[in-house]
Amino acid sequence: xxxxxxxxxxxxxxxxxxxxxxxxxxxxxxxxxxxxxxxxxxxxxxxxxxxxxxxxxxxxxxxxxxxxxxxxxxxxxxxxxxxxxxxxxxxxxxxxxxxxxxxxxxxxxxxxxxxxxxxxxxxxxxxxxxxxxxxxxxxxxxxxxxxxxxxxxxxxxxxxxxxxxxxxxxxxxxxxxxxxxxxxxxxxxxxxxxxxxxxxxxxxxxxxxxxxxxxxxxxxxxxxxxxxxxxxxxxxxxxxxxxxxxxxxxxxxxxxxxxxxxxxxxxxxxxxxxxxxxxxxxxxxxxxxxxxxxxxxxxxxxxxxxxxxxxxxxxxxxxxxxxxxxxxxxxxxxxxxxxxxxxxxxx
Numbered sequence: 077x078x079x080x081x082x083x084x085x086x087x088x089x090x091x092x093x094x095x096x097x098x099x100x101x102x103x104x105x106x107x108x109x110x111x112x113x114x115x116x117x118x119x120x121x122x123x124x125x126x127x128x129x130x131x132x133x134x135x136x137x138x139x140x141x142x143x144x145x146x147x148x149x150x151x152x153x154x155x156x157x158x159x160x161x162x163x164x165x166x167x168x169x170x171x172x173x174x175x176x177x178x179x180x181x182x183x184x185x186x187x188x189x190x191x192x193x194x195x196x197x198x199x200x201x202x203x204x205x206x207x208x209x210x211x212x213x214x215x216x217x218x219x220x221x222x223x224x225x226x227x228x229x230x231x232x233x234x235x236x237x238x239x240x241x242x243x244x245x246x247x248x249x250x251x252x253x254x255x256x257x258x259x260x261x262x263x264x265x266x267x268x269x270x271x272x273x274x275x276x277x278x279x280x281x282x283x284x285x286x287x288x289x290x291x292x293x294x295x296x297x298x299x300x301x302x303x304x305x306x307x308x309x310x311x312x313x314x315x316x317x318x319x320x321x322x323x324x325x326x327x328x329x330x331x332x333x334x335x336x337x338x339x340x341x342x343x344x345x346x347x348x349x350x351x352x353x354x355x356x357x358x359x360x361x362x363x364x365x366x367x368x369x370x371x372x373x374x375x376x377x378x379x380x381x382x383x384x385x386x387x388x389x390x391x392x393x394x395x396x397x398x399x400x401x402x403x404x405x406x407x408x409x410x411x412x413x414x415x416x417x418x419x420x421x422x423x
Contacts, residue, residue, distance in 0.1 A: 080104045080185060083113035083133060084126025089149040092171050093124060093178070100182035114138055121185050124178070127156040130163060140164040145181065147171060180261040184302055193301045194417055197326035199311040201333030201343030205361055209388070209398045210332050210406065211310040212239045216399040217410035219275035222305035223266065227296065228279035229322050230312040231286045236279040237270055241395030243282065245270035250280050254292045262303030265296065276304070288318050297325045306414070313346060320351045328417055329356045335364030335381065337373065344374040359413065379416050382409035 082093050085108045097104045105120065107113035110132040117123060117138045125133060127148035146152075146160040147169045160168050169177060196214060200207035208230070215226035228236035228250075237243045247270035253260075269276035278296065280286035300307045309322050311329070323329055329350060333343035347356045358370065360381035367378045382405040391400040399407045 078119050078121055080122040080124065080182060081107060081113065081116045081120035082124045082126070083107045083110070083129050084124075084147075085109065086126050086128045086149060089126050089128070089147065089171065092149065092175070093147070096175055096178045097182055100179045100185075102182050102185060104182075110136055117141070122181060125163065125165070127153055130156055130159045134159050134162045138163070142166070145169060147174070147178070180264070183264070184262045193304045193307045195297070195301060195307040195309065195326045196413075196417065197309045197311045197323055197329040199329060199331055199346060200313050201331040201346045201358070202336075202339035203342070205332045205334050205339065207332040208233050208236065208239060208310050209392075210330070210359060210361075210410070211308050212236060213398045213406040213410045214308045214414065215240070215275050215277070215306070216397050217407055218306035218308070218414055219273060223274055223276075223303070224306040224308070225266070225269065225276040225278065225300050225304045226308045226310065227300060228277070228310050229288065229293065229318070230310050231280065231288065232312065233310060235282060236310055237277050238282075239392055240272075240275070240277055240397045241392070242270045242272055242277050245272065247271065247276075248278075250278060250286050250288065250292070253278075253296060254287070254289045256292075260295045260299035262299045265299040266303040290318060290321050293318055293321045294325075297322065301325070323351055323355075326355065328420075330359050330379070330413065331356050331376070332359045332361060334362050335360040335366075335370070336362075337365070340365065340370060340373040343376070347374065347376050359409065380409045380412045382406065 080102060082104045084090050105116055107116060110129050113133055114136050122143045125146045127146055130146050144163055144165045145167045146165045149171050152168055152170050198207050198211035211226055215224050218224040226236050248268045266276060269278055309326060311319060311322060331343050331346055333339045347353050350356055356376050357379040358376050360378060362384050370378050385405045388398060392398060
């Protein structure tokens with residue numbers, strides 16, 4: 077991994093950034109002037125620009141890129157905010173109070189996962205369609221190819237850890253994460269969740285229904301996307317600001333519905349209530365209308381159809397999750413959906 081780059085000639089700021097780099101286990105490169113900083117600008121995975129050299133560096137017109145942050149020692153000077161925007165900085169930070177945030181940024185560099193995982197939201201289009209079970213199946217199948225996580229964003233659901241057979245696994249739940257503030261590190265989140273065979277899960281402890289906070293949803297999904305290859309979000313059917321917050325971070329929203337006139341009529345209402353109906357795709361479950369019939373009922377693409385799976389309840393009760401074999405209807409449909417998402421993303 078190429079070292080992160082620090083661009084500053086402020087010795088106090090530099091000493092603090094090097095100390096934070098040591099805490100994160102990385103050894104940054106240092107540029108004491110703007111010209112040297114420009115030379116290393118493109119190759120560094122992360123650039124921390126001191127407020128003292130930000131304006132000088134901006135005058136050199138470096139290429140826009142991700143991973144640029146402007147930092148200062150003490151109060152961030154107001155004129156430097158405009159300069160940070162010129163540089164295309166993602167964030168500005170004041171030290172020493174933002175030291176923990178800087179450590180998390182540097183720590184995440186040790187994780188060679190994609191910068192943003194493919195993210196799928198799953199929501200029930202009709203009652204009893206099995207959206208939670210399908211979300212769990214997507215997670216199980218995706219985990220066979222790389223680190224995956226299923227995020228349970230439905231407080232009134234059955235509990236994703238139970239569906240996946242991980243209710244006895246140790247790890248953090250929403251209960252703890254909704255009590256914290258600040259930025260979550262990708263590695264820290266991945267390693268703290270209940271996991272099995274490359275699949276992590278985030279849900280609530282058993283008991284009273286939990287609640288979610290917008291800041292927690294935002295930070296969890298951001299960290300999950302940086303630390304995994306696939307993120308699956310089990311969404312509630314009710315529409316509120318939290319649903320919008322989660323959906324805004326999804327590449328596609330899969331609406332799971334029964335292939336009946338009633339089920340599709342309900343699914344059409346769910347799709348209409350989404351903040352971006354164009355991102356919705358239908359997954360049909362059970363016998364009933366075919367894709368051509370569906371097109372006449374609801375104006376939403378169908379990405380997959382699957383039959384009911386025998387022995388599903390037994391598989392979940394045994395703690396195996398919904399995907400017991402690769403040949404099961406859920407496994408085949410999950411592979412089909414994941415493959416189609418990958419194809420559309422590459423197009």
